[in-house]
Amino acid sequence: MPNRIQSKPAIAPVFFVSRETPPFPLLANLTTLMTTIDPSKLIILDRDGVINIDSDNYIKSTEEWIPITGSIEAIADLYKNGFTICVATNQSGLGRKLFKQGALDAMHDKLINLVEKHGGKIHSIRYCPHTPEGQCQCRKPAAGMFWDIAEAFGLNDLKGAHTVGDSLRDLQAGSAANSSAVLVRTGKGEKTLASGKALPAGTLIFKDLREFADSMIRSPEHS
Numbered sequence: 001m002p003n004r005i006q007s008k009p010a011i012a013p014v015f016f017v018s019r020e021t022p023p024f025p026l027l028a029n030l031t032t033l034m035t036t037i038d039p040s041k042l043i044i045l046d047r048d049g050v051i052n053i054d055s056d057n058y059i060k061s062t063e064e065w066i067p068i069t070g071s072i073e074a075i076a077d078l079y080k081n082g083f084t085i086c087v088a089t090n091q092s093g094l095g096r097k098l099f100k101q102g103a104l105d106a107m108h109d110k111l112i113n114l115v116e117k118h119g120g121k122i123h124s125i126r127y128c129p130h131t132p133e134g135q136c137q138c139r140k141p142a143a144g145m146f147w148d149i150a151e152a153f154g155l156n157d158l159k160g161a162h163t164v165g166d167s168l169r170d171l172q173a174g175s176a177a178n179s180s181a182v183l184v185r186t187g188k189g190e191k192t193l194a195s196g197k198a199l200p201a202g203t204l205i206f207k208d209l210r211e212f213a214d215s216m217i218r219s220p221e222h223s
């Protein structure tokens with residue numbers, strides 16, 4: 001029998017953020033499928049270097065997962081202003097066996113809990129657990145996680161949505177699914193700018209997630 005698994009594109013795992021246990025799993029799936037959204041109210045965030053302080057040695061535990069000043073409040077404020085926030089993050093540390101699934105889940109619980117403490121909500125967290133050698137469809141700059149997000153909201157692509165990242169590959173992945181690119185100077189952001197590599201056309205640049213959030217909330221087209 002041919003090995004079908006190998007020919008299938010790798011799918012990024014999704015950490016669905018829901019505190020309620022749905023009465024019927026099928027109903028929950030249908031609800032997810034039918035969820036639709038104004039794409040201009042959709043924001044896809046990279047994690048390391050955008051929400052939390054990055055490290056070249058990978059972020060491997062909740063102790064190492066430390067929010068960038070103002071980022072949690074920024075996410076909460078975006079939510080309170082009607083934005084839907086998804087996270088799409090490369091986590092090859094999982095594939096490299098630098099940390100376990102439980103540690104990643106705990107880091108994401110920490111993020112979710114902090115945001116909820118500030119009155120916000122994260123819709124979902126997608127992560128690519130693969131190493132570059134895996135040549136999967138989800139590791140940024142590949143756009144698999146972004147197409148998954150579009151599909152989850154019944155959208156053909158992410159035109160009108162914003163992708164926020166500190167690395168060029170974040171912006172390339174988001175742009176491949178037609179979202180607008182936003183570079184923050186936190187994390188690897190300054191390095192990305194200094195590299196001189198071309199950013200996607202029309203890339204907006206902000207000091208940090210807080211400044212981006214303020215701009216989105218103030219923007220007349222979003223009021």
Ligand SMILES: [Mg+2]
Pocket residue numbers: 046047048049050054165166167187188
């Ligand atoms: Mg990053």
Ligand SMILES: [Zn+2]
Pocket residue numbers: 010012128129130136137138139
């Ligand atoms: Zn992957």
